[in-house]
Amino acid sequence: MTASVPSSLKSRKKPQQARANATLDAIFEATIQLLVKDGYPMLTTTWVAERAGVSVGTMYQYFPHKQALIYAVNERYLKILAEKIEHTCREAQGLPAAAMAEALIDTYWTAKTERPDVTRALYRSVVEMDNEALILEFAARTDAATTAMFATAPNKSFSDLQSVSRALVTVIFGTVRNSFERSHSEQEVSDLRGQLIAMCRAYIDSCVG
Amino acid sequence: MTASVPSSLKSRKKPQQARANATLDAIFEATIQLLVKDGYPMLTTTWVAERAGVSVGTMYQYFPHKQALIYAVNERYLKILAEKIEHTCREAQGLPAAAMAEALIDTYWTAKTERPDVTRALYRSVVEMDNEALILEFAARTDAATTAMFATAPNKSFSDLQSVSRALVTVIFGTVRNSFERSHSEQEVSDLRGQLIAMCRAYIDSCVG
DNA sequence: CCTCAAACTGAACAATCCTTCATATCATCT
DNA sequence: AGATGATATGAAGGATTGTTCAGTTTGAGG
Known part of the structure; x- marks a missing residue:
């Protein structure tokens, strides 16, 4: 089902004392900062540690x-x-389907644009590693959550819930990412977001069941 | 408007003899092959040359x-x-707007899935370089082409042509990419493609003008 | 056939940087 | 306080690999 975590990527040991946790946090924070500042190619272990x-x-x-x-x-x-x-998916249960889609868009878009530099840096950091397991697990979780949510929509019984749900998720996530890559202006971004909401609404309305 | 090509990335000289062109082609081909085979991190200049x-x-x-x-x-x-x-955009001029969207989806999806390994390898190769200029120029060209196409749609006068056109392009391109990352099965891919077409159609229909 | 610039060669250089390990410090428990 | 394992140190090793350049080969034009 989900690809297992490559054994070579597992962390070496779990922290057992308080200071070790602090150390780990510091390392994570430093890594992100350097990833944002100079990008993966410039990231050296010595710099991170320092x-x-x-x-x-x-x-x-x-x-x-x-x-x-x-x-x-x-x-x-x-x-x-x-x-x-x-x-978000739990909160939105029982709402009209269009509102669900809007909530999903809102959550995802906000999460990604809150710290655009971090988002961008992480998008780019994935090259060196075998991230398939990560992506698949994330996809599995979001698929499950959204499918469960859309199942509770009133006035709608989708002929193929799985399919519609997956389509919405893929389109929404993909659109956000593509918007990132194209470095849209704030104006364009907010406009695009509105269009995406309209598109999902129209799509849902057309899925009468 | 479009970011200029970083001067450090320009090629050193243009080939002037026939064999030089052959050499260039061989280098490109070798690069792609190695990118596909081992990914960017394993790509060494010596290997490419060899x-x-x-x-x-x-x-x-x-x-x-x-x-x-x-x-x-x-x-x-x-x-x-x-x-x-x-x-594609030129060919589709004058068709119904929904057919235009479908043609766009078809072209893009086909181009990307024709050689999935190459697509994936190139997606991943971009980390090391400043690809903004590349992306922006590509976006500018596709935006221009699609906007011109949708302007010729009969029975539709979009209230905001630019906006609708850009939304469609971003959604379509983004969806394809996201589908790639999630390693969908063939079955899921073709289903998703159908849903995307339906979504664009519904969206276009809702944009009455 | 001769000349010259274009094209090509590949061993050697230089620089980077990941990773290890012998040692030191710290925290906790008895 | 002493013992023990967890945590931290950082100079040194070692391997990789991007890049150069002095010299050779090729091909086109006169």
Whole structure:
């Protein structure tokens, strides 16, 4: 079903004392900062350690190698994002289907544009690693959450719930990403967002069941 | 308007003899093959040269550095893609708006899935370089082409042609990309494609003018 | 056939940077 | 306080690889 986490990417050990947790947080934070500042190619383990206020050796006690570090950062990010989406989906249960779609768009778009630099940096950081497991797990969680949500829509019984739900998710997520890549202006972004909402609404209305 | 090509990424010299052109082609081909086979991180200049059947030095006569090589490969790819889209847009002029959208989806999806490995490899190769100029030029060309196309749609006068056109393009391109990342099965892909067409149709129908 | 510039060669250079490990410090429990 | 395992240090190793350049080959034009 979901691809398992590549064993080579697992973290080396779990922190057992308070300071170790602080260290880990510092490392994560430093990694993101440097990813944002200079991008993946410029990211060196020494720099990360320095900015985190620890030594390189410390880093290597938690991460077997650089890739594992990037992997962990993305894992964290996607986990939080998935939780936000699941939360939204739970809240929106029972609303009209169009409102559900709008809520989904709102949550996702807000999450991605809150810190655009971080979003962009993470989008770009994924190259070096085998991120398939990450993506698939994220997709599985969001699919499940949205399908469950749309199942509760009143006045609508979708002929193929799975299919409609997956289409909406893919279109919404994809549109946001593409908008990012094209560096739209704020004006264009907010306009695009409105059009996307209109599009989802029209689509849902056309799915009479 | 469009960001200019970073000067550091320009190619070093233009070929003036026939064999030089052959060399360039071989280098491009080798680059793509290795990108597909092992991904960007494993791509070394020596390997590219070897597979292209030339020496490293030759490569460096045309490309000032590795990034410029990747840049050139992507530039070529996007140029061809843009031409395909412009062609489709020209052909579809005068058709009903929904058919236009469908033609656009068809062209883009086909182009991207014809050689999925290449598509994926190029998507991933962009990390190291400043690809903004590339993306913006591509976006400008496709926006112009699609806007011109939709302007010729009968029975429809869109209240905001620019806006609708850009929305459609962003949604379509984004959806395809997202579908790629999620490694959908063939079944799911063709289903998704159908849903996307339905969505665009519904959206267009709702844009009465 | 001769000349010259274009094209090509590939060993060597230079620089980067990931990773290790022997050692030191810290926190917790008895 | 002492013992023990968890945590932290950072200089040094080692391997990779992008890039250069002095010299050779090729091809086109006169």
